[in-house]
Amino acid sequence: MISFDQAYTHVLEHTLELGIEVVPLMQSLQRVLAEDICADRDFPPFDRATKDGIAINYSDHINTDHILQIEGVAAAGAPQQELRTVGNCVEVMTGAVVPQNTDTVIMYEHISITDNVAVINEKVSKGQNIHYKGSDEKAGAVLLTIGTKITAAEIGVMATVGKSYVTVKANPKITTIATGNELVEVDAVPLPHQIRKSNTITLEAALQTRAIPTNSLHLIDNKEALSKSLKTALKQNDVLLLSGGVSKGKFDFIPEVMETLGVEKVFHRVAQRPGKPFWFGVHKELKTVIFSFPGNPVSTFANFHVYFLPWLHKCWNIPVANQYIKLSGEIHIKPPLTRFIQVCTKREKGGIYAVPISENGSGDLLSLSKSNGFICLQPREKGYGSGELVPFISTK
Numbered sequence: 001m002i003s004f005d006q007a008y009t010h011v012l013e014h015t016l017e018l019g020i021e022v023v024p025l026m027q028s029l030q031r032v033l034a035e036d037i038c039a040d041r042d043f044p045p046f047d048r049a050t051k052d053g054i055a056i057n058y059s060d061h062i063n064t065d066h067i068l069q070i071e072g073v074a075a076a077g078a079p080q081q082e083l084r085t086v087g088n089c090v091e092v093m094t095g096a097v098v099p100q101n102t103d104t105v106i107m108y109e110h111i112s113i114t115d116n117v118a119v120i121n122e123k124v125s126k127g128q129n130i131h132y133k134g135s136d137e138k139a140g141a142v143l144l145t146i147g148t149k150i151t152a153a154e155i156g157v158m159a160t161v162g163k164s165y166v167t168v169k170a171n172p173k174i175t176t177i178a179t180g181n182e183l184v185e186v187d188a189v190p191l192p193h194q195i196r197k198s199n200t201i202t203l204e205a206a207l208q209t210r211a212i213p214t215n216s217l218h219l220i221d222n223k224e225a226l227s228k229s230l231k232t233a234l235k236q237n238d239v240l241l242l243s244g245g246v247s248k249g250k251f252d253f254i255p256e257v258m259e260t261l262g263v264e265k266v267f268h269r270v271a272q273r274p275g276k277p278f279w280f281g282v283h284k285e286l287k288t289v290i291f292s293f294p295g296n297p298v299s300t301f302a303n304f305h306v307y308f309l310p311w312l313h314k315c316w317n318i319p320v321a322n323q324y325i326k327l328s329g330e331i332h333i334k335p336p337l338t339r340f341i342q343v344c345t346k347r348e349k350g351g352i353y354a355v356p357i358s359e360n361g362s363g364d365l366l367s368l369s370k371s372n373g374f375i376c377l378q379p380r381e382k383g384y385g386s387g388e389l390v391p392f393i394s395t396k
């Protein structure tokens with residue numbers, strides 16, 4: 001059995017070159033940018049009125065009670081207009097190009113208009129209410145960099161610079177594999193000795209929230225059947241995420257079958273709880289990486305977040321966010337196991353606190369919906385004190 005730190009290091013030593021791909025803009029949501037996004041023009045692209053009102057040519061004698069003849073109306077979407085006579089004004093709408101020969105916009109609330117003549121009621125500052133061309137960014141400026149996670153905000157930025165197709169980091173081809181004779185489909189009515197499969201559905205959902213599509217399989221605890229299906233799965237995928245069949249049971253065949261199929265075991269069993277019987281291997285020739293998670297639901301879920309997601313981030317060459325939060329109370333973690341403890345975070349004066357949830361062991365899959373992450377506590381003789389900063393792995 002190896003330590004958690006050793007296991008983590010081994011996993012990150014076996015990353016894959018995943019490449020890049022071009023996808024339509026909307027399909028890039030939740031993906032990772034593989035190109036820098038540059039401004040195709042100045043932002044904003046013209047001097048933009050920021051208020052509905054009138055545009056004037058400011059001069060020192062402009063002030064309260066000043067009277068200006070209205071020459072016309074500049075709407076958003078209309079080409080730039082021109083103020084013909086300095087001393088007059090043009091009505092201007094928010095988003096319109098500020099007319100030529102004008103430099104100041106006064107909002108309707110600060111003027112009164114009668115018979116096409118505007119009277120200024122408030123003090124005016126030169127240049128007010130104009131969003132100047134290029135004041136946000138100049139044409140050519142890098143707006144988003146390679147490695148950025150694409151959320152709704154980045155979609156908007158790319159839309160405004162005309163990126164209808166986006167280069168993103170390619171996803172690995174993944175199949176999630178549930179193993180076990182006891183498992184039935186979600187829409188089945190289980191017999192008393194059966195359960196509905198949930199682990200791989202949870203993994204598929206966790207991948208889907210990251211815009212990673214998957215295939216899924218359910219294999220029974222039979223060596224020949226496992227061997228046949230896994231042989232094909234190894235060839236067709238970059239990654240296999242398995243759940244179950246890796247502990248000491250008479251029907252835990254995964255490690256043995258993997259090795260007969262040419263998968264090299266990197267490690268089996270980690271000094272951690274939950275998730276101790278984790279088996280990790282690689283098929284060097286086929287370049288397939290195999291995460292074979294222990295079947296207890298909390299073990300599968302924890303190991304997916306603890307190992308697989310950092311592995312994926314490393315494949316994409318993006319940093320893993322290391323978050324630390326404070327313990328809400330004392331905890332003692334005696335050697336030798338590293339513990340991943342489900343917590344609910346609570347924001348209080350002085351920071352974010354980890355409050356352990358009440359749960360019933362690693363078979364208690366209902367507990368996963370009550371927590372929003374795990375804290376990682378390394379074993380040590382001295383107890384962890386209340387308020388001590390500890391690593392937090394978010395799951396929501």
Ligand SMILES: Nc1nc2c(c(=O)[nH]1)N[C@H]1C(S)=C(S)[C@@H](COP(=O)(O)OP(=O)(O)OC[C@H]3O[C@@H](n4cnc5c(N)ncnc54)[C@H](O)[C@@H]3O)O[C@H]1N2
Nearest residue numbers: 178197198199200244245246247248252276294295296299
């Ligand atoms: N003698 C020992 N027994 C066990 C040990 C050990 O060290 N010595 N380790 C325990 C730990 S820790 C875990 S975790 C489990 C791991 O078991 P396996 O990976 O072999 O998984 P299975 O035996 O197939 O199943 C365990 C448990 O999980 C349920 N399961 C499996 N797949 C799913 C699924 N897709 N959806 C929902 N639930 C699933 C399965 O029904 C079992 O209840 O071993 C301990 N035993």
Ligand code: MOO
Nearest residue numbers: 274275276299362
């Ligand atoms: O991996 Mo197990 O989770 O300790 O039940």
Ligand SMILES: [Mg+2]
Nearest residue numbers: 245247249252
């Ligand atoms: Mg087992």
